[in-house]
Amino acid sequence: MQEPTNSDLQSLSFQGAIAFTxxxxxxxxxxxxxxxxxxxxxxxxxxxxxxVRGFFVVYLTGDSPLADQVPEIFLEGFTKAAAQISEILVKNVAMSTAMAIAHGRNGDAENQQGSEQVQRRSLNLLKQLEQRDVIFKNERLRLLQTLEAGSGDYQDFxxxxxxxxxxxxxxxVLFQSIEIF
Known part of the structure; x- marks a missing residue:
């Protein structure tokens, strides 16, 4: 693969970001x-x-061990991109939690396991990043406040x-139970 330039990576389509990742x-x-x-x-x-969307689709749903044992250099990269990724990471935790329930109701064990994997990976990453950067905790709290009030920043979502x-x-319950380890 030819070495991509920053400009190449910054202009990727969603599909291009998936392929690159x-x-x-x-x-x-x-x-x-x-x-x-x-x-x-x-x-x-x-x-x-x-x-961001293409990267996380591959990273969280694929079979890379780097999503289960997040390398320090990835944590550094994610922290530097906190403003760009905090919302999607919180949404990935929420969506995978909700979808695991929906798949379980439908008797779809394979997709339920996939959603549970995304939830586990997203939650693990969120916990590690909350230790490094307050932006992630604030984003999680915004979703919690919306759930508790029945309106707010995440209501449209x-x-x-x-x-x-x-x-x-x-x-x-999941977001309330997060304790930084």
Whole structure:
């Protein structure tokens, strides 16, 4: 793969970000990219919405061990991109929690397990990042406040996905139970 420039990564489409991330994670796992390059490339791809969305689709749903045992250099990259990724990370925890319930109701064990994996990975990452940066905790608290008040910053998100009371309660309980380890 030809070395992408920052400009290339900053202008990727959603599909392009997915394709890049799939290849990139393989190269990181094979230790073919230096820490400096990893950090630079993470900052570039996480600098825009398509990049953030595409990156996390692959990172959280794929089979890379780097999503289960987050490398320090990734934590540094995520922290540097806190303003761009905090909302999507909180939404990934909420969505995967709600979808695990929906798949369980439908008897879809495979998709339920996938949602539970995304929830576990997202929650683990959120906890680690909350230790480093207050932005992540503030974002989580904004969702909690919306759930508790029945309106707020996340109400459009909750309404758009038509989460039922059981799903909202599960999200609320999960976010309330987060303790920084």
């Amino acid at each position: 799939q290849t990139w994670l393989g190269q990181v796992e094979a230790q073919k990219i230096s820490d400096a390059e990893i950090l630079m490339q993470m900052q570039a791809i996480l600098s825009h919405q398509n990049g 909750l309404d758009r996905w038509q989460y039922e009371p059981e799903q909202c309660d599960a999200i609320h």
